[in-house]
Amino acid sequence: MQRTLVLIKPDAVQRGLAGRLISRLERRGLKMVALKMLQTDRALAHRLYAIHEGKPFFEGLVDYICSGPILAAVFEARSAVEVVRRTMGETDPAQASPGTIRGDLALDIGRNLVHGSDSVENAQMEIGLFFTEDEILDYPRESDRWISG
Numbered sequence: 001m002q003r004t005l006v007l008i009k010p011d012a013v014q015r016g017l018a019g020r021l022i023s024r025l026e027r028r029g030l031k032m033v034a035l036k037m038l039q040t041d042r043a044l045a046h047r048l049y050a051i052h053e054g055k056p057f058f059e060g061l062v063d064y065i066c067s068g069p070i071l072a073a074v075f076e077a078r079s080a081v082e083v084v085r086r087t088m089g090e091t092d093p094a095q096a097s098p099g100t101i102r103g104d105l106a107l108d109i110g111r112n113l114v115h116g117s118d119s120v121e122n123a124q125m126e127i128g129l130f131f132t133e134d135e136i137l138d139y140p141r142e143s144d145r146w147i148s149g
């Protein structure tokens, strides 16, 4: 089973959308196996966004992700990484299709509400930045047989 890291970013928390965004992923059928609220410090933000270091938007991105509380969650599904990315929509909300989180609820690339890992390898690394192994729960879900056949 694949796992992916989801962050409900500070703009989503400030706009009162956090629960609704978690709910959209739950309703899709993804299984939530870890969840916490925290405020990212700059060291953690640098590790999360290391691949963007040096880009013109990097400092603004670090300021943004550290600017208020976020939710960090781990979701599980057979293709969790791709399913979450497609549910979020394009990075730039102006390009995101209606029906996606960003396409329905956001306008600006600098305030795009959510983060989802972009590969299985990055998901593993990113989950490790936010959760210890014992914070990720392994539990049966009665609805599973109605979601996957």
Ligand code: IDP
Pocket (backbone or CB within 6 Å): 052, 057, 061, 090, 091, 109, 110, 111, 112, 114, 115, 116, 118
């Ligand atoms: P992703 O979040 O869809 O994976 P990435 O390219 O990994 O997109 O970029 C990480 C985050 O950096 C984006 O979600 C967005 O918040 C921010 N970002 C990316 N490109 C720009 C930009 O051109 N201007 C401002 N912020 C950007």
Ligand code: MG
Pocket (backbone or CB within 6 Å): 116, 118
């Ligand atoms: Mg990314």
